[in-house]
Amino acid sequence: MKLTLFAAAAMALCQAQAADLAADASAIIAGDLPTVIITGSMPLPTVEQASDTFAAPVQTASAQQIARSGALDLSAFLRRNLGSVVVNEVQNNPFQPDVSYRGYTASPLLGTPQGLSVYLDGMRLNQPFGDVVSWDLIPRMAIASLTLMPGANPLFGLNTLGGALALQTKDGKSNPGTAIEARLGSDQRRGIEFEHGGSNAQGWHWYVTGNRFKEDGWRDDSPSDVRQLFGKLGWSDARTDIAATLAHADNALTGNGLQEQRLLARDYRSVYTKPDLTQNRSTLLNLTGKHQASEALLLSGNVYYRKIDTHTFNGDLNDESFDQSVYQPGAAERAALTAAGYTGFPASGANAGNTPFPKWRCIANVLLNDEPAEKCNGMLNRSHTEQENYGFSGQFTALADVAGARHAVTAGAAFDASHATFRQTSQFGYLNPDRSITPVAFFADGTQIDDDGTPVDNRVDLSGRMRTWSVYASDSIAFSRDLTLTVSGRYNRSTVRNRDAITPGGGSGSLDGDHRFSRFNPAIGLAYAPAGGASAYLGYNEGSRTPTAIELGCADPDNPCRLPNAMAGDPPLKQVVTKTWEAGVRGKLGQMARWSAGLFRAENHDDILFVADNQAGFGYFKNFGKTRHQGAELALDGKAGALDFGVNYTWLQATYQSREVVNGSANSSSDADAPGLEGNIVITPGKRIPLTPSHIFKAHVDYEGGRDWTVGLAMTAVSSAYARGNENNQHQAGGASYLGSGKSGGYAVVELNGKYQLTPQLSIFAQVNNLFDRKYATAAQLGATAFDANGNFAARPLPAVNGEYPMVNATFYAAGAPRSVNVGLRYVFN
Numbered sequence: 001m002k003l004t005l006f007a008a009a010a011m012a013l014c015q016a017q018a019a020d021l022a023a024d025a026s027a028i029i030a031g032d033l034p035t036v037i038i039t040g041s042m043p044l045p046t047v048e049q050a051s052d053t054f055a056a057p058v059q060t061a062s063a064q065q066i067a068r069s070g071a072l073d074l075s076a077f078l079r080r081n082l083g084s085v086v087v088n089e090v091q092n093n094p095f096q097p098d099v100s101y102r103g104y105t106a107s108p109l110l111g112t113p114q115g116l117s118v119y120l121d122g123m124r125l126n127q128p129f130g131d132v133v134s135w136d137l138i139p140r141m142a143i144a145s146l147t148l149m150p151g152a153n154p155l156f157g158l159n160t161l162g163g164a165l166a167l168q169t170k171d172g173k174s175n176p177g178t179a180i181e182a183r184l185g186s187d188q189r190r191g192i193e194f195e196h197g198g199s200n201a202q203g204w205h206w207y208v209t210g211n212r213f214k215e216d217g218w219r220d221d222s223p224s225d226v227r228q229l230f231g232k233l234g235w236s237d238a239r240t241d242i243a244a245t246l247a248h249a250d251n252a253l254t255g256n257g258l259q260e261q262r263l264l265a266r267d268y269r270s271v272y273t274k275p276d277l278t279q280n281r282s283t284l285l286n287l288t289g290k291h292q293a294s295e296a297l298l299l300s301g302n303v304y305y306r307k308i309d310t311h312t313f314n315g316d317l318n319d320e321s322f323d324q325s326v327y328q329p330g331a332a333e334r335a336a337l338t339a340a341g342y343t344g345f346p347a348s349g350a351n352a353g354n355t356p357f358p359k360w361r362c363i364a365n366v367l368l369n370d371e372p373a374e375k376c377n378g379m380l381n382r383s384h385t386e387q388e389n390y391g392f393s394g395q396f397t398a399l400a401d402v403a404g405a406r407h408a409v410t411a412g413a414a415f416d417a418s419h420a421t422f423r424q425t426s427q428f429g430y431l432n433p434d435r436s437i438t439p440v441a442f443f444a445d446g447t448q449i450d451d452d453g454t455p456v457d458n459r460v461d462l463s464g465r466m467r468t469w470s471v472y473a474s475d476s477i478a479f480s481r482d483l484t485l486t487v488s489g490r491y492n493r494s495t496v497r498n499r500d501a502i503t504p505g506g507g508s509g510s511l512d513g514d515h516r517f518s519r520f521n522p523a524i525g526l527a528y529a530p531a532g533g534a535s536a537y538l539g540y541n542e543g544s545r546t547p548t549a550i551e552l553g554c555a556d557p558d559n560p561c562r563l564p565n566a567m568a569g570d571p572p573l574k575q576v577v578t579k580t581w582e583a584g585v586r587g588k589l590g591q592m593a594r595w596s597a598g599l600f601r602a603e604n605h606d607d608i609l610f611v612a613d614n615q616a617g618f619g620y621f622k623n624f625g626k627t628r629h630q631g632a633e634l635a636l637d638g639k640a641g642a643l644d645f646g647v648n649y650t651w652l653q654a655t656y657q658s659r660e661v662v663n664g665s666a667n668s669s670s671d672a673d674a675p676g677l678e679g680n681i682v683i684t685p686g687k688r689i690p691l692t693p694s695h696i697f698k699a700h701v702d703y704e705g706g707r708d709w710t711v712g713l714a715m716t717a718v719s720s721a722y723a724r725g726n727e728n729n730q731h732q733a734g735g736a737s738y739l740g741s742g743k744s745g746g747y748a749v750v751e752l753n754g755k756y757q758l759t760p761q762l763s764i765f766a767q768v769n770n771l772f773d774r775k776y777a778t779a780a781q782l783g784a785t786a787f788d789a790n791g792n793f794a795a796r797p798l799p800a801v802n803g804e805y806p807m808v809n810a811t812f813y814a815a816g817a818p819r820s821v822n823v824g825l826r827y828v829f830n
Contacts, residue, residue, distance in 0.1 A: 059148040060145060060146065060147050061077065061082075062145050063143060063144050063145065063175075068702070068753075068755065069753065070751075070753040070767035072140075072822075073094065073140050074143065078165075079097075081700070082648075083696070084150075084650040084652070085099065085100065085696075086100050086696060086718055087100070088691055088778050088779040089778045089817075090109065090258065090814050091108070091255030092219055092256060092814060093222065095135055095136035095224060096135070096255045098779070099116070099133075100691070101116055102150065102629050102652060102654075103689060104116050104162025104629065107132060108132050108135060108136075108278075110130045110385075111130065114130070114132065114159055115159070115161035115162040116159070116161070116163050117156050117163075119166050120138065120169065121167070121169050121288060122288065122302055123284065123302070124157065124416070128387050128418035128419075128466050129385055129387055129418075129464065131545065134308070136249065137228075138167065139229075139230045139247070140211070142207075143167055143168070143170070144168050144169055144171075144175065145168045146166065146168070147168075148164075149163055149166065150162070150163040151580045152543030152578040152580045152602065153488075153523060154472070154488065154489055154541060154542060155523070158492055159545040160543045161545060161604065162578070169245065170195075170197060170209075170232070172232070173197075173199045177198075177828060178194075178828070180826070180827050181825070181827075184823055184824070185820060185822030185823065186218070186819075186822065187215055187217055188216040190214055190215070191211065191226075192212055193211045193212075196208050196209075203237050204234070205233075205235070206233050208232075209229075209230050211227070211228040211229075212226070212227055213226040214226070218269060219256055219271055219815075220274070221254065221271065221274050222255065222256055223252075223254050224252070228247075228251075229248045229249070230245070230246075231245070231246050240290070240292070241289065242287075243287070244287045245285070246283075246285050249282045251281075252277065252278075253278045253279075255276055255278070256272070256274050256275065257271075257272065258779070258814050259813060260811075260812050261739060261812070262810065263791055264813055264815055268818065270435075272435065272812070274315050276313075277312065278311070281309045282307070282308045283306070284304065284306040285304065285305045287302060287303045289302070297397070297398050299394075300395055300397075301393055301395065303392045304392070305388075306387075308386075308388075309384075310384070311382075311383070313381075314382075315380055315437040316378070316437070317377060317786050318379045319786075321375060321376060321377040322795055323796055323807070324374045324795055324796070326358045326377055327350040327351050327355045328346060328361070329364050332364075333365065334347065337363065337367065342363065345360040352788075352792075357793055358430070358795075359430035359438070361375040362375050362376035362430045362440060363430070363440060372448065373448050373456040376428040376429060376430055376442070377431050377795065379437065380426070380437050381424065381425075381458070382424065383424040383425075383460075384423045387418060389416065390417055391414065391417060393412060393415070395410060395413075396410070396411060398410075407476070408475070409474070409476075410473065410474045411471075411473040411474075412471070413472075414469075414470045414472075415468070415470075416467070416468045418466045419463070419464070420463065421461075421462070421463045424460040425459055427439050427443050427444070428442045428443070431786075444456045444459070446459065459502055461502050463501065465496075467494065468492055468493065468494040470492045472488070474487070474488035482530050483526075484529070485525070487522075487523070488522070488523045489520055489521060489522040491520045491521075492521070493518040494518070495514070495515065495517075496513075496516075496546070496547075497514050498515075500512050513552060515547075515552060517546040519577070521543055521544055521577075523540065523542065524541075525538070526539070533587070535587070539581070540581050541580050542578065543577075543580075544578070546575050547574075547576075547608060551573060573608060578602055578603065578604050579603050580603075581601050581602075582598060582599065583598065584596060584599065584633075593636055593640075595634075595635065596633075596634070596635045597632070597633070597634050599633075600631060601629075601630040602628070602629045602630070603628050603657070604626055604628075607658075609624045609660060609662065624658050624660045625658025625660070628653070628655050629652070629692075630653050631652040633648070633649070633651075634647075635649075642703055643701065645699075646699065647698070649695075649698075650696040650697075652694055654688060654689040654692035655685070655688055655689060656689060658685060659683060662680065662727055663680060664680050665679055665807070665809070666725050667731045667738075667742070667809075668732050668737075668738040669681060673804075674806060675737040675806060676736070676798055676806025676809065681730070682728060683728055684728070687727060688721075688729055690723055691721050693718045693719040693746070695746075696718055699715050700712060700714035708757045709754065709756045711753070712752070712753045712754065713751070713752055714753075715750045716748070717748035718746060720744060723781050724779075724781040724782065731782060739809065740810050742782055742811055744778065744780040745776070747774060747777070749769075749774060749776065751768065751770070753765070754766055754767075761828050762825065762826070762828075763825070763826050765826065766822065766823045766824070769817065769822070770816065770819045770820065771819065773818055773819035774816070777814055777815055778816055779814040780812065780814070781811070781812045783809065785807075785808050785810040
């Protein structure tokens with residue numbers, strides 16, 4: 001849908017993002033109705049308009065800025081250039097990042113709490129099943145501009161807790177011509193992209209771009225293969241604009257995850273286990289339209305359809321084997337191996353010292369149908385997610401004079417529907433020296449009974465249907481050229497219908513359930529923008545998100561689950577509601593630079609956390625009170641001659657504000673009976689949320705050496721953050737059972753990029769990432785390790801305590817990529 005520039009600015013004000021609105025107040029008073037795409041309630045002013053219209057912390061970028069940065073994909077550009085953004089490379093694949101803004105995350109990982117909404121030409125990209133965002137499905141070259149809007153603005157719909165990212169794509173009118181781009185780089189990186197756009201006198205316009213990218217990856221066995229195609233066809237005249245977008249992607253990404261600290265020190269490129277493969281295939285169709293019915297009335301809407309098919313294949317360790325005797329086969333096991341034709345197994349004496357990668361007890365227990373779930377140290381987890389979603393929306397924007405004030409009123413409605421099917425299976429196996437898993441003929445399908453008499457069953461076969469109706473309205477009231485008030489709100493009504501193909505019918509252990517959620521979210525903002533002086537803004541807004549299917553599938557304390565390998569029955573969860581206050585000022589330093597300063601506080605009520613059950617190691621999702629994200633943001637950017645510069649600083653305090661008990665078996669401060677045994681930890685108010693640094697600093701400087709060349713230098717500095725598993729912030733390294741600090745250290749990374757124009761058509765560009773080749777980590781997690789210091793598998797690593805075997809627990813790190821060099825050529829056809 002579409003809005004006037006002023007209405008877009010006013011919506012941003014609801015998030016306390018608009019401050020300098022004097023120019024837009026003048027436009028409304030004059031009766032102008034410039035248009036800005038907002039389809040799906042997503043404000044997208046042009047970069048030039050936003051630069052002059054919005055105060056910090058609204059952040060924008062153009063296609064030229066993205067291209068000049070040399071960023072491989074969108075997330076890399078966000079990490080380098082936008083304030084308050086950090087990227088946690090939990091998967092360690094460049095196309096599978098966790099993008100965090102003010103501590104709220106948009107992640108491709110199922111089960112990660114999502115707090116940011118992402119839109120492409122007004123179409124919501126958060127997927128129905130889990131609200132995840134697959135960054136690899138977004139073609140970088142197709143992006144014309146982006147706008148990052150902070151806060152819980154209700155007009156952006158569900159899941160806008162911490163902010164919304166709006167992406168606007170190119171069209172043939174604004175981006176005519178043909179170009180081809182090729183790049184080569186470290187780790188066998190190679191890629192080729194093309195784009196072509198045009199228009200004719202009859203009003204037709206078209207644009208198409210494609211990308212084929214491959215690399216081996218900087219870590220062992222971590223290749224990526226990305227294939228993207230995007231096209232847009234439209235028609236427009238003086239009053240009407242219609243466009244149809246078709247996009248397809250077919251990608252295979254290997255991201256082998258975190259690595260244990262000692263193994264990382266031995267070999268920075270090593271992996272813990274492999275593979276961790278994700279295959280994404282997506283097709284989307286989006287039809288948008290707008291019609292200028294009169295000088296004071298704009299009508300707009302969109303219809304969309306999207307289909308996503310995702311397969312994952314993960315080689316993992318079976319942690320049930322860590323405290324088992326997995327080395328020497330007994331007499332019955334040796335007899336079974338002999339009868340099956342196996343040779344080479346030890347007759348006696350096998351132990352951790354001489355058998356670094358045990359397999360014989362695993363194979364023998366499969367033959368005997370006895371205890372493979374305990375004696376096999378490996379597991380292959382497979383999942384298949386099929387999603388279809390579609391919807392439509394429509395709105396109007398009108399200008400009117402009422403009681404001496406100028407009003408810009410926008411109102412509309414939207415409908416979104418989806419169907420998702422999620423299936424998961426697990427197969428046991430054994431670990432090999434190269435960290436791969438060899439499967440055996442035994443599945444966690446409920447046919448095996450563990451030692452406490454319960455079936456070993458990791459299967460999931462869940463289908464869900466989701467429906468959301470929304471109505472929303474906003475009124476931006478210009479009392480004068482200096483003072484503007486905006487009020488807005490959105491009512492959402494959602495239904496989720498889950499059906500379990502394994503245990504249908506409801507009741508204990510069944511995923512069947514019918515859930516309904518509804519809420520009205522309001523917003524109000526005030527902006528004072530005197531001409532020629534510093535401007536100020538103050539705003540309050542509320543947003544909400546409904547529990548995802550995976551959270552609803554694991555919310556029963558009587559049936560705890562171990563994510564992500566199982567789900568259980570589900571009493572209903574409440575919606576998460578975020579309430580945000582923001583205030584700030586903005587001004588100029590002569591004609592050279594602009595500055596801004598702002599404060600924010602966002603509180604999540606009925607937040608959702610995975611908490612521990614009495615059976616240590618298991619747990620369930622529940623609403624637990626609230627969390628708080630608050631802080632301050634400072635920004636300075638400008639241009640002095642050929643020099644372009646910018647500085648951003650964020651102080652962030654993301655904390656828990658409720659007391660809760662969570663699993664803490666890898667935490668030295670747990671209530672375990674002895675070090676290394678299973679136990680829980682207690683979160684108390686004021687403890688920092690893991691993976692959220694307190695300080696984020698970014699600076700860049702770019703120099704234009706005439707028409708022929710440019711060079712740029714950028715630095716990103718991030719302070720330390722607590723690891724997952726250290727939610728109580730009290731873990732300390734010590735003794736044989738607890739290795740590592742439970743934090744990821746602070747780091748600073750420098751990037752260098754440049755471009756040289758060889759001819760009017762041909763240019764060459766280069767980028768050096770991590771210029772000084774620093775070793776650093778973007779995230780951390782506590783967990784039991786299955787390896788000794790030499791990298792050999794070691795079950796029962798410590799002596800038993802009262803019949804239980806303690807674990808060696810360590811800090812696992814998401815290692816940052818080492819120095820890499822990438823070069824490319826771009827040719828623009830006449």
